[in-house]
Amino acid sequence: DQQVKQNSPSLSVQEGRISILNCDYTNSMFDYFLWYKKYPAEGPTFLISISSIKDKNEDGRFTVFLNKSAKHLSLHIVPSQPGDSAVYFCAARIRGNTPLVFGKGTRLSVIA
Amino acid sequence: EAGVTQFPSHSVIEKGQTVTLRCDPISGHDNLYWYRRVMGKEIKFLLHFVKESKQDESGMPNNRFLAERTGGTYSTLKVQPAELEDSGVYFCASSQTGFPDTQYFGPGTRLTVL
Known part of the structure; x- marks a missing residue:
């Protein structure tokens, strides 16, 4: 019973274009959502987050959108760069200082 | 500031043997979590320490797993x-x-049981 779902295992995008990674969740108790980026043989690196009281959060080339009614969030990367090639994990938690629930990840390949 | 460190980076053992993994959190972080990723699946929670106390161990798969955090530092x-x-x-x-x-993650320990 997956509470956080990333239905696209992989995504290929050309350098300079927009990358859109999607995530759906089922637990309406989640109040905070995070995106992590993971390179091979490394741990997940925090990228950007959003509270459930917001619908958008932006940090440089990265923007996360949250649609609570649809229980859907997305990560936009623009412009995409070859160094963005990694596995991206969507994660959520119910309240502060509680465990994260992760999706299975989406492998992004940015082609030069 | 040093990040989360884990040791060893890799461990290969035979079925029935014992292995101990170590984690050093970021200095001053009271919360320490263990997670596991199996066979390219999602990362799953194992347990959560607040200082030296186990706050939540609902993700521990069975009693073959034992976690400690002495003095609220490393685990x-x-x-x-x-x-x-x-x-x-x-x-x-x-x-x-x-x-x-x-939550800031360490590089992980890859455990292979043969």
């Missing part, structure tokens, strides 16, 4: 005896108490 996760299905990458994460409670 160890012991698997005894190891089984084939214990193979995977074990991640440790730490966070401060309060907001933001972003």
Whole structure:
């Protein structure tokens, strides 16, 4: 019973274009959502987050959108760069200082 | 500031043996979490320490897994005896108490049980 779902295992995008990674969740108790980026043989690196009281959060080339009614969030990367090639994990938690629930990840390949 | 460190980076053991993984959190982080990723699946929660106390161990798969956090600093996760299905990458994460409670992850320990 997956509470956080990333239905696209992989995504290929050309350098300079927009990358859109999607995530759906089922637990309406989640109040905070995070995106992590993971390179091979490394741990997940925090990228950007959003509270459930917001619908958008932006940090440089990265923007996360949250649609609570649809229980859907997305990560936009623009412009995409070859160094963005990694596995991206969507994660959520119910309240502060509680465990994260992760999706299975989406492998992004940015082609030069 | 040093990040979360884990030791060893890799461990290969035979079924029935014992392995101990170590995690050193970011200094000052009271919250320490253990997670595991098996066979390219999602990263799953194992347990959560607040200082030296186990706050939540609902993700621990069975009593072959024993976690400790002496003095509220580093933590160890012991698997005894190891089984084939214990193979995977074990991640440790730490966070401060309060907001933001972003969890910062270590590089992981890849455990292979033969």
